[in-house]
Amino acid sequence: MFNLLSLQGGIDNVEGFYSDGVNVGLKTKSVNPDQIDGDVAFIRSDKLCEVAARFTTNKFQAAPIKHYQKYPEGFQTNFLLMNAKNANAMTGAKGVEDIDALFEKLGNHITLHNPIMSSTGVIGYRLKQDKISAAFEQFDYNAKNSDKAARSIMTTDRFKKELCFRVELDNGTAFHIAAICKGAGMINPAMATMLCFITTDADIPKADMEELLSEATEQSFNRISVDGDTSTNDTIMLLANQASGVYHKEAFRQALNKITFELAMMILRDGEGANKLVAFEVKGAKNDAEARQASIALSNSLLVKTALFGEDPNWGRIASTIGASGIECDDTTLTIHYEHLLIYSNDQRELDKERENQAYAIMKNDSFRIICDLGIGEGSYTSYGCDLSYDYVKINAEYRT
Amino acid sequence: MFNLLSLQGGIDNVEGFYSDGVNVGLKTKSVNPDQIDGDVAFIRSDKLCEVAARFTTNKFQAAPIKHYQKYPEGFQTNFLLMNAKNANAMTGAKGVEDIDALFEKLGNHITLHNPIMSSTGVIGYRLKQDKISAAFEQFDYNAKNSDKAARSIMTTDRFKKELCFRVELDNGTAFHIAAICKGAGMINPAMATMLCFITTDADIPKADMEELLSEATEQSFNRISVDGDTSTNDTIMLLANQASGVYHKEAFRQALNKITFELAMMILRDGEGANKLVAFEVKGAKNDAEARQASIALSNSLLVKTALFGEDPNWGRIASTIGASGIECDDTTLTIHYEHLLIYSNDQRELDKERENQAYAIMKNDSFRIICDLGIGEGSYTSYGCDLSYDYVKINAEYRT
Numbered sequence: 001m002f003n004l005l006s007l008q009g010g011i012d013n014v015e016g017f018y019s020d021g022v023n024v025g026l027k028t029k030s031v032n033p034d035q036i037d038g039d040v041a042f043i044r045s046d047k048l049c050e051v052a053a054r055f056t057t058n059k060f061q062a063a064p065i066k067h068y069q070k071y072p073e074g075f076q077t078n079f080l081l082m083n084a085k086n087a088n089a090m091t092g093a094k095g096v097e098d099i100d101a102l103f104e105k106l107g108n109h110i111t112l113h114n115p116i117m118s119s120t121g122v123i124g125y126r127l128k129q130d131k132i133s134a135a136f137e138q139f140d141y142n143a144k145n146s147d148k149a150a151r152s153i154m155t156t157d158r159f160k161k162e163l164c165f166r167v168e169l170d171n172g173t174a175f176h177i178a179a180i181c182k183g184a185g186m187i188n189p190a191m192a193t194m195l196c197f198i199t200t201d202a203d204i205p206k207a208d209m210e211e212l213l214s215e216a217t218e219q220s221f222n223r224i225s226v227d228g229d230t231s232t233n234d235t236i237m238l239l240a241n242q243a244s245g246v247y248h249k250e251a252f253r254q255a256l257n258k259i260t261f262e263l264a265m266m267i268l269r270d271g272e273g274a275n276k277l278v279a280f281e282v283k284g285a286k287n288d289a290e291a292r293q294a295s296i297a298l299s300n301s302l303l304v305k306t307a308l309f310g311e312d313p314n315w316g317r318i319a320s321t322i323g324a325s326g327i328e329c330d331d332t333t334l335t336i337h338y339e340h341l342l343i344y345s346n347d348q349r350e351l352d353k354e355r356e357n358q359a360y361a362i363m364k365n366d367s368f369r370i371i372c373d374l375g376i377g378e379g380s381y382t383s384y385g386c387d388l389s390y391d392y393v394k395i396n397a398e399y400r401t
Numbered sequence: 402m403f404n405l406l407s408l409q410g411g412i413d414n415v416e417g418f419y420s421d422g423v424n425v426g427l428k429t430k431s432v433n434p435d436q437i438d439g440d441v442a443f444i445r446s447d448k449l450c451e452v453a454a455r456f457t458t459n460k461f462q463a464a465p466i467k468h469y470q471k472y473p474e475g476f477q478t479n480f481l482l483m484n485a486k487n488a489n490a491m492t493g494a495k496g497v498e499d500i501d502a503l504f505e506k507l508g509n510h511i512t513l514h515n516p517i518m519s520s521t522g523v524i525g526y527r528l529k530q531d532k533i534s535a536a537f538e539q540f541d542y543n544a545k546n547s548d549k550a551a552r553s554i555m556t557t558d559r560f561k562k563e564l565c566f567r568v569e570l571d572n573g574t575a576f577h578i579a580a581i582c583k584g585a586g587m588i589n590p591a592m593a594t595m596l597c598f599i600t601t602d603a604d605i606p607k608a609d610m611e612e613l614l615s616e617a618t619e620q621s622f623n624r625i626s627v628d629g630d631t632s633t634n635d636t637i638m639l640l641a642n643q644a645s646g647v648y649h650k651e652a653f654r655q656a657l658n659k660i661t662f663e664l665a666m667m668i669l670r671d672g673e674g675a676n677k678l679v680a681f682e683v684k685g686a687k688n689d690a691e692a693r694q695a696s697i698a699l700s701n702s703l704l705v706k707t708a709l710f711g712e713d714p715n716w717g718r719i720a721s722t723i724g725a726s727g728i729e730c731d732d733t734t735l736t737i738h739y740e741h742l743l744i745y746s747n748d749q750r751e752l753d754k755e756r757e758n759q760a761y762a763i764m765k766n767d768s769f770r771i772i773c774d775l776g777i778g779e780g781s782y783t784s785y786g787c788d789l790s791y792d793y794v795k796i797n798a799e800y801r802t
Contacts, residue, residue: 060724123717316524323461
């Protein structure tokens with residue numbers, strides 16, 4: 001019906017989009033020296049873009065989000081400005097004014113139509129107008145430097161996150177969908193500190209953008225947890241310039257789901273100090289909501305996360321977390337598997353040496369599934385978590401300074 | 402009206418109560434060498450005791466709790482058996498049978514009346530009958546060895562927790578109230594892995610025991626959080642043998658509240674790897690329930706806890722956690738203080754160097770208050786948390802093995 005081809009590079013491959021990133025001195029040191037390449041970046045389109053966006057559920061939404069929300073429903077844009085190291089959050093009315101002031105300066109360099117800004121970094125400081133506007137002199141507005149843009153939005157990320165698919169339809173036509181993304185900590189199943197900008201040249205109608213972006217977010221970013229915290233700045237945005245003139249809804253859906261799921265897994269793998277990616281599959285719950293509640297409790301539990309780091313098949317912490325999650329459960333119907341290996345059931349409560357050794361072997365992998373069947377109903381949900389290591393504490397105790 | 406005198410030692414001072422602890426080889430190594438002194442212990446009373454107890458909200462309650470609940474409402478007891486290293490949780494019907502089997506053996510050494518058991522340790526293993534019953538030969542049933550009993554129930558605790566008050570009334574009479582307690586990690590504002598056994602010789606009626614124990618638990622153990630996890634075994638129990646014939650309700654209330662609050666703070670100070678104790682006072686919320694929701698979100702937040710460890714006055718994490726807690730809030734009415742120091746208000750959003758240095762100085766203390774006034778209503782709540790250090794990860798990655 002259609003082919004999804006993974007291409008090298010990010011948004012460079014998407015017709016009519018341009019991007020660049022430069023360093024103006026907001027980032028001076030970093031977890032990863034590669035990040036220092038840039039701290040201010042842009043994505044722009046020749047043609048006006050339709051936009052769909054999902055923002056953080058945090059009540060204290062950052063200034064860039066408030067700025068976006070001042071535009072009327074259905075507005076079109078040609079420019080997205082991004083910066084790292086400063087979230088422009090909790091900055092009050094001044095925070096929004098600062099964005100307008102920046103765009104006034106930027107307008108001297110490039111034609112702007114409803115420009116959007118997105119920020120990540122420390123909360124509580126005003127944007128440095130001089131530093132950021134210095135970038136406007138340095139940007140190459142016709143560059144295809146997705147790599148630099150992707151690096152510029154990294155904060156505690158260990159690696160850049162950038163993906164592109166070419167979607168080839170049976171009739172020989174094609175469109176592209178690509179994204180850059182940042183996120184490593186403060187990730188919770190409510191789309192926490194992460195920014196994700198998806199560009200496409202597909203000729204997608206605005207209504208489909210909203211529908212498919214919601215679906216894609218729910219099955220990806222909303223299911224991952226690094227530390228259970230939800231930031232003030234989380235943003236996932238889809239920009240469509242329709243330049244290819246080509247569209248196929250089911251193909252677009254699959255491509256968008258794939259790109260967002262893969263990026264979510266990249267965030268989790270990059271979870272601050274994280275070494276393991278674990279899928280917590282809860283099934284047999286009273287309903288999907290209860291399965292979700294237990295699954296998310298598992299991916300957020302400190303005791304589960306430290307047991308993963310210690311590679312300790314201590315299933316008692318799994319059971320205890322389910323029991324404490326507030327859902328209906330019963331220790332006589334519960335079963336716990338690590339991959340295919342039965343770890344706990346009513347008849348087999350104690351882990352003998354042989355199964356314990358098999359469990360150790362599974363836990364040595366850098367990703368595996370923990371499957372908890374409550375044996376009560378038909379509800380199921382899978383969320384994704386990671387371990388908690390010394391490095392998480394180190395990164396987060398020392399961040400900011 | 403009355404005097405509360407703090408006495409050395411624990412339950413030894415309470416008339417008619419005896420206790421001892423021995424090591425039968427369940428504990429072979431430990432975070433703290435002092436703990437190895439004991440792993441099985443008892444508290445017994447000459448006279449039958451009235452009992453009131455509060456147990457974990459975890460759905461998978463451990464076998465000792467199920468065993469307790471088989472007794473009829475209003476039962477009296479003369480014996481409490483305790484062990485560490487094995488929680489006897491998720492052990493099914495066998496877990497309860499194992500307790501009955503132990504008491505059958507114990508009955509050969511001492512007269513038992515509705516004996517109670519309480520356990521802490523690893524989930525998912527049956528009790529070792531031989532090892533535990535070996536203790537029955539070694540116990541001195543007429544000993545006043547509260548110290549040994551208190552050490553025997555320690556798991557990852559760095560220090561033993563034991564308190565006693567003599568309550569002297571104006572008419573020259575007196576009663577005693579004392580407790581031993583364990584707990585260091587997996588502590589959540591729902592009375593998580595902690596055991597607390599309070600003994601009294603006050604002539605307290607059963608109805609008052611229930612009322613005052615609920616009040617005391619709510620203002621102490623229910624307000625502390627080490628890691629947000631709730632165990633299968635949490636127990637707080639009040640045993641009253643009425644031996645002194647003396648009682649004064651208000652005096653008892655104050656003594657019980659003081660003993661439980663002090664023990665709760667001792668647990669928090671002993672929080673696995675914790676170095677700082679922080680009171681999160683939330684006020685000006687829409688109502689008390691919303692204040693509680695925000696306060697507990699703060700004491701559970703990994704990002705807040707690591708910032709405390711790093712002694713970083715990063716108030717953005719405080720604000721972000723409040724914003725993400727789901728309560729009504731507004732960044733123009735919010736104020737944040739560290740002790741008396743204003744850290745954030747609508748007019749003073751950026752922390753200047755002087756105030757930042759003052760904040761550093763406050764955060765160097767081993768305990769301080771963070772006061773968040775939402776400026777909306779009259780709701781208030783205080784919970785207590787601690788920092789998250791490398792040692793938390795170390796202790797919990799390596800526990801069990």
